[in-house]
Amino acid sequence: MPQPEGAELDAVRERRTALRDAYLRPRQDRPATAGQGIHHAALICRDVESTIRFYQEVLGFPLVELVENRDYPGSSHFFFDVGNRNLLGFFDFPGHDHPDFRETIGGVQHIALSVSPEQFTLAKARFDAAGIEYLGPDRGVDDSLYVRDPNGVGIELYREKLGVFEGITLVTGGNTTD
Template sequence: MPQPEGAELDVVLARREELRQRYLRPLSDRPPTTARGIHHVAFICRDVEETIRFYQEFLGFPLVEIVENRDYRGSTHFFFDIGHGNLLGFFDFPGHEHPPLTETIGGVQHLALSVGAAEFDAARKALDEAGTDYLGPDRGVEDSLYIRDPNGVPLELYREQLGIFDGESIVSRTDGED
């Protein structure tokens, strides 16, 4: 994908700084969010069992529910526990073609999942042992591993605490609590 350069890059950077100055309030001046968190994010999968094995056995996210999709008979809807009351959901749609994932407006660029240091190291070791391609610390991002699930969903395993970005707290630690 071509990246802006020269004068075009200068415009992009100036616009970002303008937005930052206009809308980004210091943490101490921000109102609390109106949401309690992500209940679930739902993706489409090609193969239910393959998806369960990847998320439960490889990444260690327990499968917590598996039911029929209420909107499409014969379709399976299932959920994984990804911590702190958050769920990762999937649907299959038997009989439908599933084109490859593309990075486009309105699409998913990646889903970043917070993991601890031990889980990060274990995932990297498992990826290396399986000969699975990934982007990781060798590209200059020490705390990230970028992989794709069996459905092509781009994932980032991010060795960072929730609410922290580049070592800085960017949200109130009480956001979303009842």
């Protein structure tokens, strides 16, 4: 994917700085959020069983529900517990011809899921044992494991507390610890 260079890169960086200066308030000056958190993110899968096996057996997120989609007869709607009372949901749509994953506007680039240092180490071992390709600590990234699920969805296992990014607490309240 082509990246900006020279004057174009400088302009992109200046625009980001202007946006940051215009909209980002110091943490103590931010209003409380109107939300209670993400109930679930809903994604589309190609194959229900391979998706269940990946999330439950490889990533360690238990399947907590599997029902028929109320809006599409024959379609499954299922959920995984990804911690902190958050769910990751999937639909399949039998009979639909869905294109393969591609990174595009409005698409999911990746979903970052907070994991403990112990779970991070276990996931890395499971990826290695299963021959699953990933980008991680021994491949240029210190606190993240990046992998694609069987549907092409990017998953980041982030060895960081919720509400914290690169050691800096971004949000407070709820179940986030400072």
